[in-house]
Amino acid sequence: MSKRSLRTTFAPWLRLLAQRRGRLAIGVLLLIVTVFSAVGLLTLSGWFIAASALAGMAMALGMAVAFDVYVPGGGIRFFAVSRTVARYAERLYNHDTVLRLLADLRHRLFVAMARLDDRSLARQRASDWLNRLTADIDTLDGLYLRLLAPPVVALAAIVLLAAFLALWVPMVGLAVAALLVPTWAWLTAGQAWLGMASSRRQVAHLQRLRSQAIEHLTGLAELEAYRSRDWHRQGFFEREEKLSRDQQRTAGVAGFGVALVNLMVGLGMVAALWLAAAAWQQGMISGAVMVMMPIAVLALGEVLALLPTAFTQLGASRGAAERLNEVEEVGQAGQTGQAKVSAGHAQLPTGAFSVRLRGVGLHYPGALVPALQDLDLVLAPGERLALTGASGAGKSSVAALLTRRLPPSQGEILLGDIPIGEVDEASLRERVAILGQRIDLFQDSLASNLRLAAPEATDAQLWQALAWVELADWAEALPHGLATPVGEGGRALSGGQARRLALARLWLRDPGLVILDEPFAGLDAATVARLSPRLDAWLTGRSVLYLVHQLDGGAFDPPGITREQRLQARLAERNQFSDRA
């Protein structure tokens, strides 16, 4: 992945930017007008002062001089205003563009992530992938304003100015171009090359530093008990030291670039002055034009000054693009070495339907042994099968297979006698319901969280659903009722309430197959005693697959089990341990 060329890495994002090429072009144009005004203001002022001085000297000698002060005066005033207006318009317009790009980026990435299978998602939840992802998006939304527009504007400014100077004295134009075009190339490509490694590493260091911080913070109890806090802290600071070294290097390279801009622009000014003076002494140009030339070159400094810092950090943008590309590729191709989840157009039957797994195997890429091997499982319509097994035995894998969130490596899965790969996506989502271990609640109202399951449900139905899980009294007592926000990730709710809300979500649907992973986990005995018969009644006429550690015959066992099948954890141990570091 890291061997890819810069161009292929950035290509998808440049294509995304290209969708707004009209806006980008206008933005660049506004930038050019701003630069033109700034250069024009100084250049014209320089010319005006020199011309006035020469005219004044001539007048002092008693010569008759016709000198129009109004045109250049008006020009100076015009540039003063246009510089201000163009800058304001440019900033506003380009920031609007950047924010539009941000929306595009987020949308695109979200669509890509929605295609990820269960395993990719689970793995990414484990790390601080999410935070990195948002940071990466923020890095890329600046692509245009930091890395695309400034070099274009700078090059345009150099070429236009050189051409303008060449109109008067070709040598001056040539010398300025000869000095500043290579400088421009260095400030972009050269700075990027010098800073690439360290700026790219910086992102990785920051990420590790963050994980180490999280380790430290979540492990404070153990670290304090075992008196190893200082030892762990030392590791944290060693990482910080590595980060510092790279930051220092990057800053050194960027600083070099900034200094170089001023040096080269200054040398361009010197060259222009020398050559223009020579041309003036040969009578090719007037004295005022001679003065104008070096001043015009000096005004270019501002345009080039943006380049070195942005390009020294190119490695960071590249890393961001690479990581986001990875998400897209995984989403499109499925896990490497694994078939992609496919979908067809067959509709699942109404009512309870059968489930059949025949010789199903599931082998995660890179794992030593398969997660599931040669699994046969039959669930008749309306039957309630309890699939038991130790943690890591593969119960969740079975759930992921049945909800088509992972493709099997071998064997076939039939839902209502239809191969799962041929079932229509919408039909599958409607007819197969699952209550997993993890309950996702969204930062939204209670009602929206319930309506996720049934977008068309009326308020009355929502209340009914809440009553069914004994949350109606609680919800009625809330000042905002159904409109109460549940907080980030449902934080305003207790674990038990969240679980019951998820059950309510289930109730709002009418699935033919229900997969329940430890349905009563986190609930107290009294609640379970009241909910269990209701669940039992609701499950009548549906095929049910319970996933449980073990059955103990107590109140926490799910209701109405007709059969138990045990998954062997024998292989899973080693399998879980494969080296994924």
Add this chain to the structure above:
Amino acid sequence: MSHDSQVSPRRWLAAHAARQRGWLGLAALTGIAVGALTVAQMALLAWIVSRLLVDGAPLASLTSAFLMLVAVLATRALCQWGQELSGQLASLRIRHAVRAELLDHLAAMGPVRAGARHSAGLANQLVEQVEALDGYFARFLPQLRLCVAIPLLILLVVLWLDWLAALFLLLAAPLIPLFMALVGMGAERLNRDQFVAVSRLSGHFLDRVRGIATLQLFGRTHEAATEVHAAADNYRRLSMRTLRVAFLSSAVLEFFASVAIAVVAIYVGFGLLGYIEFGPAEELTLFSGLLVLLLAPEFFQPLRTLAQHYHDRAAALGAADGMLALLDEPVRPEHESAGAPPIAGRCVALEAVTLAHPGRGQVLGPLDVVVEKGDILVVTGASGAGKSALLQLLAGFVAPASGQRHAAADLRIAWMDQRPLLIHGSLAENLRLAAPQASDAELERALVHAGLAELVAALPQGIHTPLGERGSGLSGGQAQRLALARVFLSDAELVLLDEPTASLDEETEARVIESLRRLGDEGRTLVIATHHPALMAMASRRLALHEGREQTVVAAGG
């Protein structure tokens, strides 16, 4: 680490800056040198032009002036590089110091109070928020000094050249603080509003991404994607409203700078033409006129640069605000040694302790608990009864609100809860966290005791198998047993176990209980919070908690 809550973010940042006075001073000094050399460069340029045009000097006679100009340019470039490097160095050192301060404080707060905060949020403060201080120290602070020094220097030069032109600049000068305030206010409000909007937006996005599996299962990803775009677009409309105003303040600055250049140019031009017949205008020469013009933009440049870095300041103040809030959190009293040492034969004792959590009121006590050496004390009670709180008090992770904890200062403890710490490193490194000096053989023995030996033996790299970030690769039960192996490895006298068998399956549970029994047999003192009947059966004493109070003490049954 004493922090009175009166410290303002600004003062706190200033105190950190003061500790890096040297490098920050160097950054400012080289910055001033850059300014002075810029003046020299412009003066040389004007002088060469004047010699050529006014005095008619041949180009060849000016070679030395040209060389001097090149030398000035080169020196200026060096100074500029030095400015960037010293600013960065100061910033790096300050960021390190800030991290150390935060970690010290978190350690002093203790695992309970520090752990009550969201670990990802704290990590964000320790890493990203500290990074957010960079621009303030590396760029903004040095630039703030240049903002005063360089315009002053230029003003003096212009005053010497032409006092009327200097007056124009001087007239603009009182406006400078006004500009700064304008820019500052704009930037600060911008930043504040942005910050709220950004966090709301990224909250929305993260929230939807986190729940993407659920959205997939409900078949609602398409709608959610549309929502994500709409939320981002809404955020754009909101921000643009702010930006329209915020950019105005810098536009004003830009306008005054442009107007000053234009006014100076026209004044000088007319003066040179002899149209202005008062003041110093008549004495204007091409040299002085040109130099004044060239210096006019430089007069405003430091301020414009400062305006560009103003968001660095706002970002740093925002970050500092959050850090100070953390630093204001109360710490545990210096050490438990305040309480009298325990009576011989006792491991740890709590005397009339209570514990309160902010927002939840009193969660425990008043309670008296004595743990004798060799005890196996089992703590039971419904969830929320205060079992974990009691264990934390016994460990000294939190100070009681009232009452006393008596324990020897050198009491070695081992701790295990439901979320064991897994560090990025090999299995061996994860174990050595409890005993850095342990030999491989000792590690193997601990693994046998914890029931992990077969598993590790099956791994090609054995105990040197690396664990992924946060233990990816380990199942919950395996992680639990790894933590147990740590307990065996440590020579801790008092072992505190918070629900050691929760979320384990039958087989694993049985193995863990077997291991715990072995721990007891080794003569260690165990305190176990649990519901599990098999563990309760191990107890030499039992303590039942109900709503933070002791319900009954049942003498050991067996």
